[in-house]
Amino acid sequence: MYNWTHGLEDSIEWVTHSIYPLEFENHRPLNDWFLYQLGVFRSQRIEFARLNLEYTVMNNRKLIELVRRYWQARGRFRSAIENTLTRSQA
Numbered sequence: 001m002y003n004w005t006h007g008l009e010d011s012i013e014w015v016t017h018s019i020y021p022l023e024f025e026n027h028r029p030l031n032d033w034f035l036y037q038l039g040v041f042r043s044q045r046i047e048f049a050r051l052n053l054e055y056t057v058m059n060n061r062k063l064i065e066l067v068r069r070y071w072q073a074r075g076r077f078r079s080a081i082e083n084t085l086t087r088s089q090a
Helices: 002-012 022-038 060-089
Strands: 017-021 044-048
Touching: 002 017, 002 022, 017 022, 022 044
Parallel strands: 017 044
Antiparallel strands: none
16 A cells, blocks of 8 residues: 555655655556556655664664753753852852
8 A cells, every 4th residue: 555655645745756665666667657557746766775873873762862961961061160150250
């Protein structure tokens, strides 16, 4: 079902480029035929392989936690600088 809806939805929304995982590469001729028969706009499709990155955080929950920790540390750093400045001015 994804094969049919993805290409047709891209056509309806005038998506010019679409990225597909390599699992759908075998389905491309059938999808092209379907869109050709309908006479609708066909977007350019690009197949990609899954990229395995090492030492890289890709999980949303972990990314959110890293950002939260960064802002907390930045707040502590800023307050330490402000305290130092106010003590030196007094």
